[in-house]
Amino acid sequence: MKIINTFLLALTIFFTISCTEIIDISVVEAKPELVVEAFIGADDFAQVLLTNSIGLVANDTTLQGVSNAQVSISNSKGEVDVLTEVKAGTYVSDSIKGVSGETYQLHIKQGEKIITATSTIPPRIMLDSVRITKVIYPTGGQGNGQQKTDFFEVNLFFVDPAQLKNYYRVLINYNGKSELRNLIFNDRFNDGKLVKNTLYLLKPESKRGDTISVELQCIDKPVFTYFESMGNSAMGPRNSSSPANPYTNLVGNTLGYFSAHTVERKDYIVP
Numbered sequence: 001m002k003i004i005n006t007f008l009l010a011l012t013i014f015f016t017i018s019c020t021e022i023i024d025i026s027v028v029e030a031k032p033e034l035v036v037e038a039f040i041g042a043d044d045f046a047q048v049l050l051t052n053s054i055g056l057v058a059n060d061t062t063l064q065g066v067s068n069a070q071v072s073i074s075n076s077k078g079e080v081d082v083l084t085e086v087k088a089g090t091y092v093s094d095s096i097k098g099v100s101g102e103t104y105q106l107h108i109k110q111g112e113k114i115i116t117a118t119s120t121i122p123p124r125i126m127l128d129s130v131r132i133t134k135v136i137y138p139t140g141g142q143g144n145g146q147q148k149t150d151f152f153e154v155n156l157f158f159v160d161p162a163q164l165k166n167y168y169r170v171l172i173n174y175n176g177k178s179e180l181r182n183l184i185f186n187d188r189f190n191d192g193k194l195v196k197n198t199l200y201l202l203k204p205e206s207k208r209g210d211t212i213s214v215e216l217q218c219i220d221k222p223v224f225t226y227f228e229s230m231g232n233s234a235m236g237p238r239n240s241s242s243p244a245n246p247y248t249n250l251v252g253n254t255l256g257y258f259s260a261h262t263v264e265r266k267d268y269i270v271p
Contacts (some may be wrong), residue, residue, distance in 0.1 A: 034066060035109060036256030041263040042100050042121055046073045046093040048083060050110065065089020069110040076103050098260060100124045106258045116251045116256035122218040125166065127264035130214045131155040138200045150204040154214060155196060158264075162192025167224035170262070173213040174201065184219075184227045210270040218262040222249035222257070226257040246253060 032052040040046035043125060049218045050066035065088030072250070073093055074080040083091035098104070100121050108115040135142055154217035160166055172180040179201055187195075219227075229246035245254045 003113055007210075023225060028233040033252055033255050034113065034115075036115060036117075036250055036258070038106050038108075038109065038117070038256070038258040039258050040073065040093075040096075040098040040104055040121075041099045041117075042124060042261070044098055046081065046083065046096065046098075046104070046106075048089070048091040048106070048108070050089045050108070061244075068111060069108055071105045071152040074105045074107070075099075100262060102260075104258075104260045108253075115253045117249050119223060119249065119258050119260035120220050121262060122166070122220055123161070123164070124262045125158060125161065125216075125264070127214075127216045128157045128159065129162050129267060130266040131157070131215075131270065132268045133204075134214060135200075143221040148200060148204070152201040152203055152206070152212065154199040154201065154212070156199075156216060157216065158195050158216065160187045160190050160193055160195050163193075165221070166217050167221055169217040169219050169223075169227065170197065170199070171215040172199065172201065173211075173215075173216070174203065175210055176213075181204060182227050182230055184224055186224065206270055208270055212265050212268040212270070214268070217259075219259055220261075221263070223257060225249075 032054075035051045035053050037049040038046070039048075041228075048071050050071075051063045051071055051198045052066060054063070056212065066087050067085060069091070070086075071083040071085075071091040072080055073083065073096055075096060079096055081093040081096040085091050089256075096104075098121050100123055103118060103120040104117075106115075106117040117118050132155070133142060133153050135151045136147045137151055138153070140151075156170065168185050168187075169178065170183040171178070180199065183199065185197070202212075225247050226249060241265050248254060248257055250258060252257055
């Protein structure tokens with residue numbers, strides 16, 4: 001029996017060694033594509049960011065701005081503003097500001113590629129108030145005073161206009177750095193009602209004097225559909241290109257969007 005067990009052990013080791021093979025998987029990188037992030041807010045100038053998409057296995061994940069493009073924005077009055085490139089891949093306007101109810105056309109020429117898009121700024125909806133408190137964990141309350149409060153609970157309050165289809169996007173910056181970019185929702189369940197939206201930020205390193213900026217945007221349906229197709233992820237439009245690209249309101253390009261929207265912003269200073 002001992003001889004048989006030894007033989008079986010040797011046979012098992014033989015097959016284990018014989019079946020071990022190093023497989024070299026060759027990954028074919030997709031060619032970088034142009035990514036467009038363009039927006040104009042009510043009472044703000046237009047800004048357009050042009051970058052190249054990042055490969056899934058790229059060693060360098062630094063976003064590379066795309067320079068020397070011809071970028072312009074126009075309105076229904078026939079006014080045209082040619083944007084200036086202020087740094088690699090960043091283009092800004094200096095004459096046309098966003099106005100609620102106005103429709104804007106974006107035009108980009110980059111090499112032989114021509115990209116166009118249209119977006120309309122919806123009616124303005126006022127952000128009534130923003131209440132921010134430190135809590136021990138999401139929905140956990142402020143504790144007993146002895147527990148560490150590592151989270152900020154951010155509550156937004158506003159009234160949704162009745163009998164209008166409204167689409168919203170919320171952005172949060174902490175000390176000027178983006179923390180949340182793609183939270184979107186509509187008024188399907190709160191048409192004409194007081195809306196309360198609660199968000200949480202994990203900031204165990206927060207200190208007195210830090211700033212939290214909360215921005216509510218009213219966006220049009222094509223922009224809402226774009227962010228909805230992104231799955232409400234916090235990555236934004238600058239992520240890696242994938243086999244299933246998100247919906248876009250751009251004509252002539254597959255990655256990115258053009259948003260004309262209202263802007264309601266509240267700032268909070270950590271006491």
